[in-house]
Amino acid sequence: MEFNRRKALTIGTVGVATAALPAPGAVSAGEVAAAPAGPATETLLLTGADADHTVDWDFQVTSGRRAGEWATIPTPSNWECHGFGSYHYGGDLVPAEKGNYRHSFTPPASWAGRRNFLVFEAAMTDADVRVNGVSAGPVHQGGFYRFRYDVTALLRLGEANLLEVTVSKESADNSVNDAERRGDFWNFGGIFRPVSLVSYPAARIDRVAIDARADGTFAARVTLAGVTAAARLTAQLRRLDGTAVVGAFSVAVASGATSATVTTTAAQPLLWTAETPNLHQVELTLASSGGVSWHSTVERFGFRTIEVRTGDGVYVNGRRIVLKGANRHTFWPTLGRASSPRLARLDIGLMKDMNMNAVRMSHYPPDAYFLDLCDELGLYVLDELTGWQHHYDEGVGAPLVEALVERDVNHPSILFWDNGNEGGWNTALDDDFAQYDPQRRAVLHPWTTFSGVDTSHYQTYSSTASKAAGPAIFMPTEFLHGLYDGGAGAGLNDYWKLMGGSQRSAGGFIWALVDESV
Template identity: 90%
Template sequence: MEFDRRTALSISTVGAATAGLSALGVSSAGEASAALAGPATETMLLTGCDADHTVDWDFQVTAGRRAGEWSRIPTPSNWECHGFGSYHYGGDLVPAEKGNYRHRFTPPASWAGRRIFLVFEAAMTDAEVRVNGVSAGPVHQGGFYRFRYDVTALLRLGEPNLLEATVSKESADNSVNDAERRGDFWNFGGLFRPVSLQAFPAARIDRVALDARADGTFTAHVTLAGVTAAGRVVAQLRRLDGTAVGGPFSVAVASGATGATLTTTASQPALWTAETPNLHQVELTLASATGVPLHSVVERFGFRTVEVRAGDGVYVNGKRIVLKGANRHTFWPTSGRASSPRLARLDIGLMKDMNMNAVRMSHYPPDAFFLDLCDELGLYVLDELTGWQRRYDEGVGAPLVKALVERDVNHPSILFWDNGNEGGWNTALDDDFGQCDPQRRAVLHPWTTFSGVDTSHYQTYNSTASKAAGGTVFLPTEFLHGLYDGGAGAGLNDYWKLMGGSQRSAGGFLWALVDESVVRDDRGGVLDTNGSRAPDGILGPYREKEGSFFTIKDIWSPVQLANPSYYDSVFPASFDKTVKLVNRYDFTNLRTCRFGWQLLAFPAPGAGPGHRILAQGQAEAPDVAPGATGALALGLPA
């Protein structure tokens, strides 16, 4: 999606998921709208859609580089990455910085009669917003969360309007600073995720929370607004190609209704797992009593069931799974926390290339498009409320939990919610997650035991052996620290022999995915890791593959040779040209894989590098169920 940086992009959208679908190339907003019975939500982007596609706004920073100078800055972005303000790591306090933004825009005159919201996907960290000189609402606090203002009465439709935002790098709330700004990572400032206007019909579907289970039962909890007369909410399930799944179903709503619940059952739906990321969508239409459609949305979802079986393991769709993952910050050396679907797809591709099936969102919720891609490409997700050894107070934290869950609730990739990290949880917020999540996903406290899951960090080999053999589900949300263990792959083979096969081990997450180095334009463009403090990852800052990449790829391969002697022994003369394999997939039979072989001739020691391929071919994939052992006949020449 390309457009002129100097102009805003106006698109029509349907529901919260559509912008992500468009970015993924699943379907355009226009195509989705054409399939709906009623008017859609219309969206006008005021910034660019991501860090790769930006729109320039007027900008001034109050301290640090270029302080006091009105200039132009691409949005979305972090201002430090464009020559403004100061670089700031964790608890290293700097003089307070604020960024003043100005942007002029003209909303369509055709929006008359609609309810219009100004939506910020995130701002770092406190945001004070004005439209045409009038406050849009209370100052938002919390740097990684979507927030919005009803600006219907403040806009001049069909005419130029002025949007102003003052973004404070440090929060006026000390608990926000404790949870977000004092952690062990780089701190940035700015409008680093998109800003848009969303225009809803007066009577509208405000949001949707779905619960789609592996047995085909489907429930949609629909939040309504502006309903002034009796009507109905009508729904239709579909595959992504538009094929209907069952027939339409509906429920009546009374005048003044603020919610509706719809249920149905799909017959043997294709299930979602990280190995089989089968997705569906639901079309929802609010209609009048006479059947006139008033508002329609589309939400994408997957049929799947997640369970924590006490003293047993983590199950998806009734099958025990083992998570093999890494901790990921949203980070790029030249753009900070501002990202794009291109960068998200790069990271997910590299994780899957290492045979990972999971990712922990350390230590804040990611961009929505990252979760869209996890749904589409197949990664299990731990989605996390910010809090690094310090916590949000309940007053400021409760709205952030609500914002987190309401935005992310329909992603089938999300298995758990994390309430902070390493003591950065407020137990008063634990039950808030379930208030917005009809799936009632378990809430974890990373580095301790909660919800029946022991997530303790950086256990020794001996303590890992004890925990893997214990009576509690063991899922370390951080282990084998990439810096202190000399590389994330170092020791993994030994640890994985304990963790990969234990009945109560649910896997684990390596720390961390990438080296987090900032390009410092005040130091001639050097890559700065703040000494040894910034995360040292499996991948370099620009995703260079380090040695651990190949180690992890091998150890976490879901297809393993059953006999270790295959790796280091000379085959006997009686070798029958077959090898035994272990299938460590959770849901995939090896008959769906492809196998190839090569016979290689290596030179004698000291004769130089290289080898010759003497012969090569394909082997017929054996029928080996998940978790089973089978034989692969190679069909080698005589």
């Protein structure tokens, strides 16, 4: 369910190919983006790139403000923030409220013979998608996750196509509503992250999962598709300035293969930590056995090793770390959950100005560019499957774990996966994370002890003293509640001295970074 967003060839709105452009936040000023060695992934944005750069789509909401009226709405966005529908907080569900979207687009005629996917970075909450009047596939359920449809057979290349999307603010699956819509946070509706068409060569690198350790060992587990003859997968490691780290390395690929793994070892690579956010990239090329390039892509990563040493602490690259963090919702008072790299950078800058080194994604995976910026600027991350005291059923939850991990697996900033929050975890999903993560990062159950880490929330001063002296690693994923009530800072110095003096304290995450008001 992943597509490579690092160095995709971007097609402008007039259908003209431009130079290889990174997605927002993927490459910082001064970095050198390596040109792909062979045919690249090509992307046609259908919405704007983010909430600061939008494209108007035709839109109608079925209830609330302006119900039944066809108008236009900037996308990506939440429709409540543009005068449509109704604002809702917490468990106030309105199942009837839906948004109908229409948009015309023209895919390049040069995409003939390629595999073409319609990719949604997220939509709240159920999305029913049609291309030229034909269903693109099953209704997607889950409001914070990337999903895609193979629309190769539905597109009319080189001419106008019609995309229609019905977004239901509440889900037809009650467990999705339990996990996402009955929490202690705002419920919005709409296509609030970008939508794009992504085109691959017929034989392609579909996704990449990297395990790069502090000792220099490197492995990339590569998912392939469309390989109809013997081939070879070649890799090259570089720093972001283009300097090669090791020589090229490769592996043979049999006809019909759907995966391959390439490995190497780099001598004393620059390591990634929040204090030294050194990044690397791997250039991957799938080619015929005769050397004809079929598809090339570039993925960014960092060399680092994470350890949870039972009864001791959390270690990165062999050094014990203490997380000084905040819980962060993706939120802006005039935009809801629609965001941009500019706003993400503001939040990260605020956290770092306050000497924080960590952030917990509460209570859902963020925009991909937020994680890009955490990689670049240096913040440790807890990435979270949605759940607030209720969880997804396994049938709907398993594909969402897959979507979460496949999208985010290569971010060195991510230390842990959170399986829901405060009882909102489905234990049947605990072992799913490792299926897609070759690093096998620990899974947490925020609010309780799991994976050797006690993450208990909102302990009193005396119970914090007991926890800090206990046998488990103590790292509250929420403490000193300060949302709306302004109380968080009042006792922080006392709590922090107590936690900082504990042999097994791994820090903690204050609730929350900002008040969330529209």
